[in-house]
Amino acid sequence: IVLTQSPGTLSLSPGERATLSCRASQSVSSNYLAWYQQKPGQAPRLLIYGASSRATGIPDRFSGSGSGTDFTLTVSRLEPEDFAVYYCQVHDRSVGFFGPGSKVDVK
């Protein structure tokens, strides 16, 4: 499976809405689709699992949707701490794959 994320970089201002896309080369189970946030020098943080379930402690401005080959992570109103790189991840037949990442930076 190949995961493609778009856009590669998204330049936005605090308070704006961020919409990130993750497309799989073949249909995947939504149960195994997750999104992560990573900031420089830090380990990744789980945001969304099962395509749409928020992980523990994740604010409700983060939401996930999608099925089949197309998935979306939305940040409804960007806070200063949300500027980071976002990765989607899927498992297929017990093997894992990450997308290349989408960077959200300050406009």
Next chain:
Amino acid sequence: EVQLVESGGGLVQPGGSLRLSCAASGFTFSTYWMHWVRQVPGEGLVWVSRSNSDESIRSYADSVKGRFTISRDNAKNTVYLQMNSLRAEDTAVYFCAGALPPSGTAIAYWGQGTLVTVSS
């Protein structure tokens, strides 16, 4: 508080071996799938391997299959990654990580990583 602490990284020559260890605490280790994920500094995340609770299911990325082996000791709350026949392209920070049961695919817990450098 959940903690994952990796050790064992360092400089190794091409063709050499290294064993990474990861000590876990703060969660029920024996029920979690454990993963290894690597990242070249400045680049993206790459999934490496995972093991279920009793090692009956262990899977690997194609790039490391046959060279790397994941194992775990539930009595010691520790997961290992034995890396053999190392190549320059294996140079990366290696993260130990724990994934939510029952699917074992969503990685909720991450260590801070240990750097492996393969170079002569």
